[in-house]
Every structure is written in C-alpha cells, then in structure tokens.
Amino acid sequence: MTETSISTKGSNWGYAPAPESADHFKLKEQYGLFIGGKFVPAGSGKRFATINPANEKTLAQIADAGEKDVDKAVKAARTAYDKVWRKMSGRERGKYLYRIARIIQEKARELAVVESMDGGKPIRESRDVDIPLAAAHFFYHAGWADKLGYAFPGKSASPIGVAGQIIPWNFPLLMVAWKVAPALACGNTVVLKPAETTPLTALLFAEICQEAGLPDGVFNCITGAGSTGAALVKHPGLDKVAFTGSTDVGKAIQKSLAGRSTKLTLELGGKAANIIFEDAAIDQAVEGIINGIFFNQGHVCCAGSRLLVQESVEQEVVEKLKARMEHLIVGDPLDKNTDIGAINSKAQCERIRDYLKVGQDEGAELFQTKCPVPEKGYWVRPSFFTKVAQSHRIVQEEIFGPVLAIQSFRTLDEALEKANNTPYGLSGGVWTDKGAKIFKVTRGIKAGVIWANTFNKFDPSSPFGGYKESGYGREGGRHGLRPYVELS
Amino acid sequence: MSSSLAVSTNLNLQAHPVDEVGIRERVARLATRSIKKASKVEGLKLALSMVDLTTLEGADTPGKVRQLCTKAIHLHSGRKDLPMVAAVCVYPTMVRIAREALQGTPIQVAAVATAFPSGMNPLAVKLEDTRYAVAEGAHEIDMVISRGDFLRGDYGRVANEIEQVKEACGKAHLKVILETGELGTLDRVRLASDIAMQSGADFIKTSTGKIQPAATPEVVLVMLQAISDFYRKTGKRIGMKPAGGIANAKAALNLLIMVREVLGPAWLTPSLFRIGASKLPNDMLMQLEKERTGVYQGLDYFSND
Structure with missing residues (x-):
C-alpha cells in the first residue's frame, strides 16, 4: 500500500455475557x-x-x-x-x-x-x-x-x-x-x-x-x-x-x-461412527463432527463419538477440528453464547474424567481446548483422542461426554468394518460428496439411524431406535x- | 482482443466441495451469537472502521464525492469517539477528487476498474482502465472477474486476466470481485475464490452491488473458508470484502462474528476485512446513539451522503 496508517493489528473483539433471564417465573421450593x-x-x-x-x-x-x-x-x-x-x-x-x-x-x-x-x-x-x-x-x-x-x-x-x-x-x-x-x-x-x-x-x-x-x-x-x-x-x-x-x-x-x-x-447406549471420506465437503464435515460429539456435552446416546477419517484428509480434518473447537464456549448454560454447558452431575463428570485418564493410560494422545471454565460446577473441556486403537476402551465403551476418539481408515471396507466392530448399533454418520458412496455406507452399517452429510437430526415423524446392545x-x-x- | 492467454501454469483447480445445507446451518448457528452492550458498541465501532464507503452511480458529481469523503472522516456530528472509515470507493474519474478531499487522513481511496460492473470489455481496455485509476492516485483497485469466461470453464483466462490487472496495479492493492450473484452455486464461489487468490488478489470481494443476491452470509462463509484454506497452505493472509445487500448493523456484526470464528482475530482489522456499503453506516450510527442515549433517534438525525 502506498501511504497507509490504517490498522493492521487484529482486534480482540469478543462477546460480552448474554444471560437469558430467569426471573419471569418462580420454581416451587x-x-x-x-x-x-x-x-x-x-x-x-x-x-x-x-x-x-x-x-x-x-x-x-x-x-x-x-x-x-x-x-x-x-x-x-x-x-x-x-x-x-x-x-x-x-x-x-x-x-x-x-x-x-x-x-x-x-x-x-x-x-x-x-x-x-x-x-x-x-x-x-x-x-x-x-x-x-x-x-x-x-x-x-x-x-x-x-x-x-x-x-x-x-x-x-x-x-x-x-x-x-x-x-x-x-x-x-x-x-x-x-x-x-x-x-x-x-x-x-x-x-x-x-x-x-x-x-x-x-x-x-x-x-x-x-x-x-x-x-x-x-x-x-x-x-x-x-x-x-x-x-x-x-x-x-x-x-x-x-x-x-x-x-x-x-x-x-x-x-x-x-x-x-x-x-x-x-x-x-451407542458408540456411533462418524465416517469422513476424502471427497467430503471438509469444512461442513468438521461442523458435523462438532454437532455429533459436542451437542449436549456429548450426553447423547446417538453421539458421533468415534470419528473415522480417510487417511488422505486426516491431518487436515484434525487441524481444522482443533481450530474450530477453540471457538467453542464452555460455561454458564443460561448464557446465549454458550456452546457447551455443564456436565449433568458430579458422578457423570467423574466418569468422564476417568475415561480421559484411561485413554491416556492406554497410550492415546489427548487434545483439550484451552477455554476457561467456571470454578464451581461440573465441567469438561471439549476433548479428543488421536492414536487410538480399536481395542482401546475409549473406542469400545460409551463415555457419554464431550470426548471423541479419532481413527483413520484407507478403504471403504475398512471403514465399515471398524464402524460395525462395536456391541452397539444405534446411529452413524457418513460424509461424502458422492451419492453412491452414501448408499454403500448406509447399507453396510448396522445401526438404527444413519445420517448423511449431517448429524443429530431429529423429527417426530422419523423412527429412532437401535440394533444389538x-x-x-x-x-x-x-x-x-x-x-x-x-x-x- | 487477445493479449497473452497462456494458462497460468501454477493454477491449482483442486475441488473443494461445498455442502449448501451445511453452510446454511453454520450460518444460522453463527447468527445465534448474542452481541450485547459493551461488545455491541465495540463491534460497531470496529465495523465502522472497516467500511469502504461507496458511491458508484452514473450520476455521481464531484460535490457528492466530496460530501461522502467528509462523512468518511466525520461519521456523526458531535461524536469524537468514532473511527474514520477505511476507504472511500468511487469510479476512476472521481479518484482525484476523493484524494484531495481525504488529504492528510489515513483513509484509502479505492477505485472500481476493469469495465466495472460487467467486465464486458477487452483485456487491453481493462488494463488501461486500471492504469488510469492508479495514475489518478487510487490506493486500491476493485476489479471484476470475467464471469463469462469463468462460467464457460475458461479458468486459465480468468486467472491470467487477474494476474495482468495485478501487474497493472503496481503498488495499489487489488480486490477481486467475484460477482457471486452471477455464479449460481456455492461450489463456483469457492472455485472463483481459489482462482482469484492464486492469481494475486490481495482481497476477494463478493459483489459489485449492482446484482442481487450480493453478499449473502452463505457466500461470505464460503469465501472465508477459502481464505482460511489458502492461509493454511501458503501462509499468506488474503483479505475479504463483502459488499452489497448488507442491510443493517446486525448483519454487519454477524459478519464480524463469522470472521472471528472462521479466520480468527488476526483478520479483524481493516487491512484484512472491509465492508462495502453506502447506507449501512447510518444504521450502525443509529445503534451506537441508542447505546449512548438509551433511545432510538429518527433517521433525520443522521446525514445522508
């Protein structure tokens, strides 16, 4: 630029608290x-x-x-x-x-x-x-x-x-x-x-x-x-x-x-596989991962708690997921800007923390966001594990919290095998730009509901339920x- | 007219599929961010500092341009806490007048060139148009891509044209207008963004303001994601300029939210994010006055320029 003094420094502009008021009704004692x-x-x-x-x-x-x-x-x-x-x-x-x-x-x-x-x-x-x-x-x-x-x-x-x-x-x-x-x-x-x-x-x-x-x-x-x-x-x-x-x-x-x-x-319960193919719309798939596992603090039986991502885009997906997760706001459930609220109970919070420890003890690598969390109450930062194996407990067992296990796959068959290799069969997700691949995957996974290029969508007219355990x-x-x- | 039409050898046309439904959902979710009080005031001031205050009418007069420049410096009478806008955007023949009027301020003068808004002229004319605007003193050039070439699939020609305009710009910054309202799909918006960035754009810009739809949040989101990917691959920060159809202060704040959450705070600066607008500032000023005084004031209290 020829002669400039316009600011080149990024602003740290952010969101002020925006709590929903709770004074328009009164709970009984x-x-x-x-x-x-x-x-x-x-x-x-x-x-x-x-x-x-x-x-x-x-x-x-x-x-x-x-x-x-x-x-x-x-x-x-x-x-x-x-x-x-x-x-x-x-x-x-x-x-x-x-x-x-x-x-x-x-x-x-x-x-x-x-x-x-x-x-x-x-x-x-x-x-x-x-x-x-x-x-x-x-x-x-x-x-x-x-x-x-x-x-x-x-x-x-x-x-x-x-x-x-x-x-x-x-x-x-x-x-x-x-x-x-x-x-x-x-x-x-x-x-x-x-x-x-x-x-x-x-x-x-x-x-x-x-x-x-x-x-x-x-x-x-x-x-x-x-x-x-x-x-x-x-x-x-x-x-x-x-x-x-x-x-x-x-x-x-x-x-x-x-x-x-x-x-x-x-x-x-469930331990759904969310499968991302290399030809998927990656940014939207990342958003789907976020909705899949961090919706309702991960307290969702059909949560996409296992991410299967094709190896050619694994690095990109993980990088983008990290960047996206850093924008998730954890805190006061009544604040309109909060993305992730409190863990439902002390017992559940301890259970999730146990799994975070188990995952690391088993050799998986933990990523957690850096967002601040309140002192009082029960909180878990959005988390995921990489370097996980199919035999790890964090892959096999339902955690029911904001904790994702990430695995990669090379071929469609490998993805299906991993997706089905669980005692559960409640839900699943597939992300690809190719219609034919969607049909192949949805036929290949034994689960009650499978979402294609979306996740955690519910409607009263759509039946919901599981197979297996x-x-x-x-x-x-x-x-x-x-x-x-x-x-x- | 055919100057060198060799396809840019480095053009990477790798497909980045865009899912329209997913984009709409993300836009809707970003729009649920609640911006209140201090955050609202700070955000509106930041957005005002990013405005390219624009007049692009056949009926523009030197007087009107001078008046607009005054507004660019003093957004609202009696308020000293407001920033100046980032730039004034005019036709090439008005550049000299704008430069004079803005003398001594950091406000940039942007000129639309390359047979704006349609781009329906030979390359040589477009280049001459660009050189003229730069010679008149434009700091920034807002060019349009050849939508005809792009839609025909002649991506090499589109890229080549951008490269040559960039060269003609010299030190002036180049903003490349995709005119997304004529591209038809979000996949094409993404591809056009990729081509523009690879061909030397300093900024990518949604629209001329002459075609509807213009800067829809969906289009802006797709372009921001393209910028993010380009930065991840090259380390180069490309700027973004939505223009046209940004109706009110809330829409402007929603743009800031998108930039913040897709590109991060590094992009929240007028050197990397601009909002092309003519009427929008008054709505933002009205909101700022409301925050200051507690009441809304009538439109008559804000100058139309």
Whole structure:
C-alpha cells in the first residue's frame, strides 16, 4: 500500500455475557409426586434435592417415591385407563394432546430455562432443540390419535393398558414427549419416572397436564432414584415398560421382566461412527463432527463419538477440528453464547474424567481446548483422542461426554468394518460428496439411524431406535406407535 | 482482443466441495451469537472502521464525492469517539477528487476498474482502465472477474486476466470481485475464490452491488473458508470484502462474528476485512446513539451522503 496508517493489528473483539433471564417465573421450593391428577408427598415423607450442575446450588426439593407410592401411581393409571382413557374416542384424546402441545409452546421460554438450570445444557439447545421438538412430538402424535386405523391398514389397533416409562437425564422434557405422546395417543395411561438429577421439567409437564384438563390418572409422575425405577418395573400392574438409558440398566430390566407378559422396548447406549471420506465437503464435515460429539456435552446416546477419517484428509480434518473447537464456549448454560454447558452431575463428570485418564493410560494422545471454565460446577473441556486403537476402551465403551476418539481408515471396507466392530448399533454418520458412496455406507452399517452429510437430526415423524446392545423398539413415526398398540 | 492467454501454469483447480445445507446451518448457528452492550458498541465501532464507503452511480458529481469523503472522516456530528472509515470507493474519474478531499487522513481511496460492473470489455481496455485509476492516485483497485469466461470453464483466462490487472496495479492493492450473484452455486464461489487468490488478489470481494443476491452470509462463509484454506497452505493472509445487500448493523456484526470464528482475530482489522456499503453506516450510527442515549433517534438525525 502506498501511504497507509490504517490498522493492521487484529482486534480482540469478543462477546460480552448474554444471560437469558430467569426471573419471569418462580420454581416451587418442593415438588410432590403427581398421582391421580394431584401433587402428593411421598408416603415416607422422604425428599431429595435437585441441583443446578453449573453452580451446585439446590433448585428444589423433590419427593422420593417408594414402593407404596409406585403402587398408588400404577393403580391411579389403571383406574384412569379402565374408566376414562381407553373408552375415549381417538378424536377426543387428540384434543388433549394438541392442548398439551400448545401449552408447551406457550411456556417454551420458562421450560427452556428450567431445562438448562436443572440439567446443565446450554440455553441455545434447550431453546432451539429440546423444547420445540417436545412440542412437535405432541403435535405429531395428536394427529395420529384418531387415525390409528390408517397407521396399521387392515388391522384393528387397540391400547395395551398401563405403561411404566423410565427416562434419562440427557433430554429430560424431550424424553417425556417421546415416551408419553405415543402412549397417550394410542389410548394407554402412563406412570413416568424421570431421572433423579433432572426431574423438574417432568414435574412442570405434570402441571401442564393439569392445565390442559387431562383426566386424572392418565399421566402420573413418580420421582426418585434407581430404586424407584426398579420398584416400577417390578410392579405387576404394568402392561408395558419403556426404558431409555444405559445398556447395563436395560439388561437388568430385561431380566426382571423375564417370564412376564409385560411388553418391553429399550433405547440404550451407542458408540456411533462418524465416517469422513476424502471427497467430503471438509469444512461442513468438521461442523458435523462438532454437532455429533459436542451437542449436549456429548450426553447423547446417538453421539458421533468415534470419528473415522480417510487417511488422505486426516491431518487436515484434525487441524481444522482443533481450530474450530477453540471457538467453542464452555460455561454458564443460561448464557446465549454458550456452546457447551455443564456436565449433568458430579458422578457423570467423574466418569468422564476417568475415561480421559484411561485413554491416556492406554497410550492415546489427548487434545483439550484451552477455554476457561467456571470454578464451581461440573465441567469438561471439549476433548479428543488421536492414536487410538480399536481395542482401546475409549473406542469400545460409551463415555457419554464431550470426548471423541479419532481413527483413520484407507478403504471403504475398512471403514465399515471398524464402524460395525462395536456391541452397539444405534446411529452413524457418513460424509461424502458422492451419492453412491452414501448408499454403500448406509447399507453396510448396522445401526438404527444413519445420517448423511449431517448429524443429530431429529423429527417426530422419523423412527429412532437401535440394533444389538443399543436396544429394540422404535420411537417416533408410524413405527413408534407399534409398541403401544395391540393389533388384531 | 487477445493479449497473452497462456494458462497460468501454477493454477491449482483442486475441488473443494461445498455442502449448501451445511453452510446454511453454520450460518444460522453463527447468527445465534448474542452481541450485547459493551461488545455491541465495540463491534460497531470496529465495523465502522472497516467500511469502504461507496458511491458508484452514473450520476455521481464531484460535490457528492466530496460530501461522502467528509462523512468518511466525520461519521456523526458531535461524536469524537468514532473511527474514520477505511476507504472511500468511487469510479476512476472521481479518484482525484476523493484524494484531495481525504488529504492528510489515513483513509484509502479505492477505485472500481476493469469495465466495472460487467467486465464486458477487452483485456487491453481493462488494463488501461486500471492504469488510469492508479495514475489518478487510487490506493486500491476493485476489479471484476470475467464471469463469462469463468462460467464457460475458461479458468486459465480468468486467472491470467487477474494476474495482468495485478501487474497493472503496481503498488495499489487489488480486490477481486467475484460477482457471486452471477455464479449460481456455492461450489463456483469457492472455485472463483481459489482462482482469484492464486492469481494475486490481495482481497476477494463478493459483489459489485449492482446484482442481487450480493453478499449473502452463505457466500461470505464460503469465501472465508477459502481464505482460511489458502492461509493454511501458503501462509499468506488474503483479505475479504463483502459488499452489497448488507442491510443493517446486525448483519454487519454477524459478519464480524463469522470472521472471528472462521479466520480468527488476526483478520479483524481493516487491512484484512472491509465492508462495502453506502447506507449501512447510518444504521450502525443509529445503534451506537441508542447505546449512548438509551433511545432510538429518527433517521433525520443522521446525514445522508
């Protein structure tokens, strides 16, 4: 330049805190069990605290349900089933579901804030993903309620009875919707047990059911830890159990139901391979890796936790991934700019840290970003391992955190072999500019859902579920109605 | 007219596929960044310092250009905390007037050349156009690529033309306008960016402002990624200039967010990032006044130049 004094120094301009306000509603100090349309204390009077994992402060006291409470809830659900819900026309049931969907939309902001406070997920995700999808699931299933005859042509669909549903802490309200909406649409009644670390939005959902005028006992919510869930599964009054959670607990539930006529669907763990070919749009693939493993702190059963990248682009992908990861903001889940929130619980945080150690002990190389993290609360910086082998535990086992294992491959066959070499079969991803390759890969991987040139996309009309130790049964779509009906 | 048309021997046309859906999603995610308070004020001032304040009308007069230059120096009456813009962008015949008006300031004078905006002239004319603008005192030349040659697949000719214009620029900086609104696909935007950078562009620029769509966030993102790849391979930092259709302060801040997260803070300087605009500064000024006083003021309080 000929004569210049314009600045050549880069600016360190950045983002000021932009917290979503949490003062437009007030949580109650304590929440009871929701049985027969009313909030009641636990029979034992016991309570436990639910905390905000971002600052370890107590949000509310929650009733701890014992066997007697479980029994009351199942009986309430049975009564509602026999006297009201099974006899109601599909059209009438649909009206309630539509009403619930609309109230979820109306309360979207409050629900998103509570979801982020109770579970640690960034407000960007609870606001843009969890809550809108939860409402969408109710809208979708409301539409099915009076059209079940069309879902199963030539057959007559009738409800099963009382469903016991146990959901995890990673998508609290969304899992309520995945479980409750199809059950209710098909004419069943429900006893739901949310996770003990994230019970709040399920309890707010119970309030929504009250507001929607849902007949008493059609939806019941019992809060508590694993023992409450075990008591629910053991209860002889259930016709159907649906569980989403870890593979270990899923196996235990399957054992405890053995010999009973109770139907069961399981949606368990995963260790998905995200496969990047050399002809992929690399920058978009890198973004897909980020969405695949760092969405919701990696607390996603279908997370793309194994990256398989073709060797000719491995270096480029790893360099770009590092650069991209340095822009991920870890911190206050209520800040609108936060990309990665708090780890859901102390126990999970310790589990992830154990795996970080295991990976290094096994000889893999750890990369973590340099971003600052708050002092209080549970945090793990976005991380990945290179120099990993197929036999490493970090490749074989589900970590359920923001930790990626990177391997390379040379040929398509090698990629498929590595992708399938896992006890899990929930999801997978493929990135290539060639349509033919997409079909080859999607046919070659045994997994319930495979995304092509995208990752972690969900829609109520699309069935979701696994193969192998990732469970069985489908949720969403026409397939997702099947576990909640008897066909004749 | 055919000067030397030898294909540039070093041109690397390696395909870098762009996934349009993925680009749209990334753009949407970047747009969720929330810029408030101090960050907003600082960002708007930074963006103002990056503006190429532009007038490219057939009806431009010396008076209008002088008025624009005054605005470039004093963006808003009564505020001493505002930067000057980076450059004033005019037609070649207005360069001398702009130079005089900006005497003693660091503000650069940019001239559009090479048969702007269509580029539908022989190379010799384009080169003469460039030499004239430089001789008049332009610090920067904004050239257009031959979209016809590019769309026909004659990439060597496009590259060659850029190389020759670069030579004609001498010490003046060269910005290469891709006119993305005429390229049709993001894959072509990427390819045109690669060719321009390899052929000597100091900056790559989206549009002339005469064709819509112009600087869409999708196009800007693709070009920024091309710049990032070029830097990774060569160590050379190429500048970026979105121009046309940047409607308001929020869009300008979104551009800064993109630059920051794709290229990093090293690019957050007027020497590597410019925003081509004529009306945009007033919206940014309005936002700055709102941050200062707490209330929005009417458009009548901001000078139209």
